[in-house]
Amino acid sequence: MPSVISLRCRECGREFEPLALHVCDFCFGPLEVAYNYDEIRSTISRASIEAGPRSMWRYRDLLPVGDAVPIDLGAGFTPLVKADRLGAHLGLKNLWVKNDTANPTGSFKDRVVSVALTKARELGYKVAACASTGNLANSVAAHAARAGMDSIVLIPSNLEAAKIMMTAVYGGTVVAVEGTYDDVNRLCAELTSEHPSWAFVNVNVRAYYAEGSKTLAFETAEQLGWQVPDHVVVPIASGSQLTKIKKGFEELAKVGLIEGSGQVRISGAQALGCSPVATAFAEGTEDIRPVKPDTIAKSLAIGNPADGYYALKVIRETGGGCAAVTDAEILDGIGLLARTEGIFAETAGGVTIASLCKLVENGAIHPDEKVVVMITGHGLKTVEALAGTVGPTVTIKPTLDAFDAALGSKLP
Numbered sequence: 001m002p003s004v005i006s007l008r009c010r011e012c013g014r015e016f017e018p019l020a021l022h023v024c025d026f027c028f029g030p031l032e033v034a035y036n037y038d039e040i041r042s043t044i045s046r047a048s049i050e051a052g053p054r055s056m057w058r059y060r061d062l063l064p065v066g067d068a069v070p071i072d073l074g075a076g077f078t079p080l081v082k083a084d085r086l087g088a089h090l091g092l093k094n095l096w097v098k099n100d101t102a103n104p105t106g107s108f109k110d111r112v113v114s115v116a117l118t119k120a121r122e123l124g125y126k127v128a129a130c131a132s133t134g135n136l137a138n139s140v141a142a143h144a145a146r147a148g149m150d151s152i153v154l155i156p157s158n159l160e161a162a163k164i165m166m167t168a169v170y171g172g173t174v175v176a177v178e179g180t181y182d183d184v185n186r187l188c189a190e191l192t193s194e195h196p197s198w199a200f201v202n203v204n205v206r207a208y209y210a211e212g213s214k215t216l217a218f219e220t221a222e223q224l225g226w227q228v229p230d231h232v233v234v235p236i237a238s239g240s241q242l243t244k245i246k247k248g249f250e251e252l253a254k255v256g257l258i259e260g261s262g263q264v265r266i267s268g269a270q271a272l273g274c275s276p277v278a279t280a281f282a283e284g285t286e287d288i289r290p291v292k293p294d295t296i297a298k299s300l301a302i303g304n305p306a307d308g309y310y311a312l313k314v315i316r317e318t319g320g321g322c323a324a325v326t327d328a329e330i331l332d333g334i335g336l337l338a339r340t341e342g343i344f345a346e347t348a349g350g351v352t353i354a355s356l357c358k359l360v361e362n363g364a365i366h367p368d369e370k371v372v373v374m375i376t377g378h379g380l381k382t383v384e385a386l387a388g389t390v391g392p393t394v395t396i397k398p399t400l401d402a403f404d405a406a407l408g409s410k411l412p
């Protein structure tokens with residue numbers, strides 16, 4: 001693995017061997033993968049990437065794995081859709097939707113899991129484990145099945161039915177925990193020390209896991225013709241994805257794939273019922289106060305976000321904003337995206353669209369900026385949230401008369 005130098009502490013800068021470590025044993029800061037960009041720059045090119053697979057693995061030179069065969073279900077290289085109808089509705093001239101509902105298990109988590117499990121297998125692990133708000137569970141169970149690894153997945157017991165089923169079907173061990181995600185996560189931290197032979201994708205191999213999110217930035221730039229957008233809007237759960245999107249754009253500049261510095265304004269999106277980062281942003285503080293989540297956006301319901309502090313810093317440093325939206329606004333956001341662009345997103349997507357609306361309204365996003373919104377999960381995963389809000393236009397007897405009586409005057 002020539003291009004990865006080390007794991008580097010984000011706080012004190014100390015370097016560690018690239019093993020299954022996630023915190024600095026000197027200052028307890030989080031570790032992040034460090035690369036040798038000069039070396040990568042000398043081998044990578046737009047042409048070499050464009051000749052690669054039509055998946056996130058076309059960027060493997062910028063991912064923390066060696067020559068290993070990836071554990072790959074085809075994650076990534078999802079459509080970047082020019083969203084003219086949604087843009088017109090919002091008064092935005094240049095709006096794109098990164099449609100990550102198109103991933104193999106229906107969410108962006110396939111990106112991070114494909115990297116985490118590939119690395120875990122390279123490090124000799126045979127068991128994949130995680131704490132999840134739902135989508136990570138789906139993806140870990142699926143990728144473990146593909147690799148012939150065992151999986152142990154812990155989820156809050158109140159998750160949406162589809163997310164539980166979509167995890168269990170792959171045959172791993174699914175543990176429903178009576179508590180919030182933060183309770184589940186605490187239990188997982190304890191299990192990590194009890195079971196050193198398990199690769200916990202969001203604990204002991206988290207540094208590698210997190211790198212997978214950079215591919216959202218890589219693909220966005222490539223799909224815009226090797227240009228960075230002016231502004232991206234990103235949903236926040238732990239905050240990891242948001243920070244890695246920044247890292248991804250900057251790396252493209254460092255290895256010479258784009259002009260300029262890779263500087264993009266990055267805005268965050270949260271549900272009001274779980275908005276510790278948006279609250280700190282609004283209050284102008286660096287302190288993120290943990291909350292007890294209460295929102296239909298369960299995939300984003302992390303009350304004590306591990307990377308919240310760093311996400312907030314990225315938002316402020318890049319000149320972005322951060323919105324928090326109500327459950328009713330989330331449902332409106334899902335409907336608006338579906339009706340204008342034909343994309344059905346889960347509640348996290350509703351959070352992102354509703355936040356986009358707010359950020360445009362309050363002037364954080366300018367009408368002529370090139371804006372990309374990250375739509376990170378598929379709507380079929382959270383149909384419960386829409387119960388009672390959508391259904392048949394009419395229900396009729398199977399006759400022409402009944403059809404005409406119900407709809408005759410309303411048809412196009």
Ligand SMILES: *Cc1c(COP(=O)(O)O)cnc(C)c1O
Nearest residue numbers: 135237238239240241348376377
């Ligand atoms: C996990 C998740 C996110 C955000 O994840 P971070 O923990 O902030 O990296 C966004 N959208 C969906 C649908 C998710 O499942």
Ligand SMILES: [Zn+2]
Nearest residue numbers: 009012024027
């Ligand atoms: Zn440190």
